[in-house]
Amino acid sequence: MGSGADYLEVPSAIVRRARVRAACAHLPEAYEEPAFAGVRWRIRGNTLVHVVTRNHAQGPITYMTVHASEVELDALVATGDPFLPGWGPDGAARRRHHRLV
Numbered sequence: 001m002g003s004g005a006d007y008l009e010v011p012s013a014i015v016r017r018a019r020v021r022a023a024c025a026h027l028p029e030a031y032e033e034p035a036f037a038g039v040r041w042r043i044r045g046n047t048l049v050h051v052v053t054r055n056h057a058q059g060p061i062t063y064m065t066v067h068a069s070e071v072e073l074d075a076l077v078a079t080g081d082p083f084l085p086g087w088g089p090d091g092a093a094r095r096r097h098h099r100l101v
Contacts, residue, residue, distance in 0.1 A: 007037035008053040014062050014096065015039065020049055050087075061095050068092040 015021050024030045024041040030048060032041050038052030053062040065086035068076060076083040076092045086093035 006054050008055050008060055010038045010051050010053045010062060014053075015051060018051075018064060020051060020064065024049065059097065061097050063093045063095050065091050065093040 020041065021032065024032065027043060027048070029043050030041055031043075032039060034040075035047075035050055035052070037054075038050060040050040041048045048066070050065045051062065052065075053060050063086070067088075067090050069090070073085070073090060073092050077085055082095045084093050084095065085091065
């Protein structure tokens with residue numbers, strides 16, 4: 001993992017377009033909060049979804065990490081880009097490259 005300077009603010013359009021905010025709003029006890037980097041949604045203190053944007057040589061990349069069962073994780077990672085293993089043993093991440101303008 002890189003330094004804190006590698007992290008950028010998550011574009012609000014990503015959170016809205018990915019419908020993360022709307023989907024999580026319907027879950028009982030779910031709440032949105034800032035994370036060490038990016039934003040996350042939690043239920044009873046457990047992270048449900050974490051969205052973070054990092055600066056890379058090819059430009060900003062946003063990652064959305066969710067928990068997945070072993071079977072789901074294997075299936076997602078097997079499909080390849082944009083899916084990859086996320087944090088922890090049950091984390092699945094989806095990455096989105098941003099166009100440079």
